[in-house]
Amino acid sequence: MVKRSSHRTSGCPVARPLDAIGDGWSLLIVRDAFAGLRRFGEFQKNLGLARNILAARLRHLVEHGILAAVPAPDGGAYQEYVLTEKGRGLFHLLVALRQWGEEFCFERDEPQVQLRDRLHRLPVRRLELCSHDGRLLGPDDVVVAPTPDRRAP
Amino acid sequence: MVKRSSHRTSGCPVARPLDAIGDGWSLLIVRDAFAGLRRFGEFQKNLGLARNILAARLRHLVEHGILAAVPAPDGGAYQEYVLTEKGRGLFHLLVALRQWGEEFCFERDEPQVQLRDRLHRLPVRRLELCSHDGRLLGPDDVVVAPTPDRRAP
DNA sequence: CGGATATGGTTTCATTTTACAACCAGATTG
DNA sequence: CAATCTGGTTGTAAAATGAAACCATATCCG
Numbered sequence: 001m002v003k004r005s006s007h008r009t010s011g012c013p014v015a016r017p018l019d020a021i022g023d024g025w026s027l028l029i030v031r032d033a034f035a036g037l038r039r040f041g042e043f044q045k046n047l048g049l050a051r052n053i054l055a056a057r058l059r060h061l062v063e064h065g066i067l068a069a070v071p072a073p074d075g076g077a078y079q080e081y082v083l084t085e086k087g088r089g090l091f092h093l094l095v096a097l098r099q100w101g102e103e104f105c106f107e108r109d110e111p112q113v114q115l116r117d118r119l120h121r122l123p124v125r126r127l128e129l130c131s132h133d134g135r136l137l138g139p140d141d142v143v144v145a146p147t148p149d150r151r152a153p
Numbered sequence: 154m155v156k157r158s159s160h161r162t163s164g165c166p167v168a169r170p171l172d173a174i175g176d177g178w179s180l181l182i183v184r185d186a187f188a189g190l191r192r193f194g195e196f197q198k199n200l201g202l203a204r205n206i207l208a209a210r211l212r213h214l215v216e217h218g219i220l221a222a223v224p225a226p227d228g229g230a231y232q233e234y235v236l237t238e239k240g241r242g243l244f245h246l247l248v249a250l251r252q253w254g255e256e257f258c259f260e261r262d263e264p265q266v267q268l269r270d271r272l273h274r275l276p277v278r279r280l281e282l283c284s285h286d287g288r289l290l291g292p293d294d295v296v297v298a299p300t301p302d303r304r305a306p
Numbered sequence: 307c308g309g310a311t312a313t314g315g316t317t318t319c320a321t322t323t324t325a326c327a328a329c330c331a332g333a334t335t336g
Numbered sequence: 337c338a339a340t341c342t343g344g345t346t347g348t349a350a351a352a353t354g355a356a357a358c359c360a361t362a363t364c365c366g
Contacts, residue, residue, distance in 0.1 A: 013254030014184050022177040031167050034292055040314055050354045086257045091292045092280045093253055094167060096246040101166030104239045112300040117284035127245045130278045131270035137277060139187055139244045147265040193343055203325050230333060
């Protein structure tokens with residue numbers, strides 16, 4: 001083998017993120033971070049993965065700027081892992097994963113959980129992709145095209 | 154080692170999908186399937202991955218009901234791989250991945266592509282998560298709660 | 307103070323997965 | 337009927353994964 005293949009140099013914005021979050025654990029760590037978990041032990045207990053793997057994943061997520069290791073919130077001697085702006089940007093991705101899981105990965109008679117609006121405690125809508133003028137868009141309604149030059153002047 | 158850990162039995166709808174699409178290639182295959190690719194050779198050439206890995210991934214995606222291997226569209230001797238309903242359900246997930254990649258995985262001066270409305274060729278909006286009554290929701294505006302019993306009567 | 311225990315990892319080693327390359331079989335082409 | 341294209345299936349080596357053992361600090365408890 002030569003090395004696990006990297007998508008760093010791909011020009012496709014679907015491919016590049018997979019280096020950072022394209023494994024079986026990273027997104028679950030991020031999910032737990034959204035849920036408020038911060039400490040190594042909390043993640044380890046909640047996810048049940050091997051500690052060396054968790055350490056490697058946390059390091060990886062920190063390197064990719066998704067989590068930040070902050071030194072000590074309450075004067076404790078250890079560090080905590082908190083979501084960065086980039087990490088919080090994964091919210092819609094997690095919601096998409098969740099809604100797809102809800103719809104396609106459970107039998108009808110299985111107990112399940114759902115996302116609700118914190119204010120009224122009612123189920124949220126499905127994610128929506130809209131055109132500039134507000135029409136709902138599906139797979140056949142979009143095309144990919146070059147982004148206009150964004151270089152600083 | 155015992156076996157790569159599975160999330161099949163997890164009750165969390167974020168975790169379960171990762172067995173099906175939680176690796177570095179599956180989502181790219183699905184992306185290409187959305188783009189209209191169907192044949193083994195097309196995927197292989199476009200993705201540049203090893204043929205045995207592609208064969209394994211395609212088999213895996215078919216087993217999970219994301220792709221279907223249809224026998225022969227034009228009387229050809231080989232099969233083609235097409236998205237199922239479940240596979241098409243991954244649209245929003247791919248869009249979320251794409252938008253996150255666009256925003257956080259490119260330098261300002263890199264050439265890039267974006268998603269546009271096919272009708273007017275204008276950039277699409279960001280994905281939106283809305284409450285039942287249409288308010289835009291962020292990470293702090295939602296909670297998870299048990300889904301009411303959905304068993305058939 | 308001194309030992310027990312909790313926390314946050316790293317190390318070791320066996321197993322699995324990934325990747326590349328070579329090979330093979332059936333269909334198509336010349 | 338030989339060459340070649342398509343769609344795979346073997347090898348084989350490197351790398352990732354996972355369980356358990358180990359280690360270094362901190363904190364608790366008597």
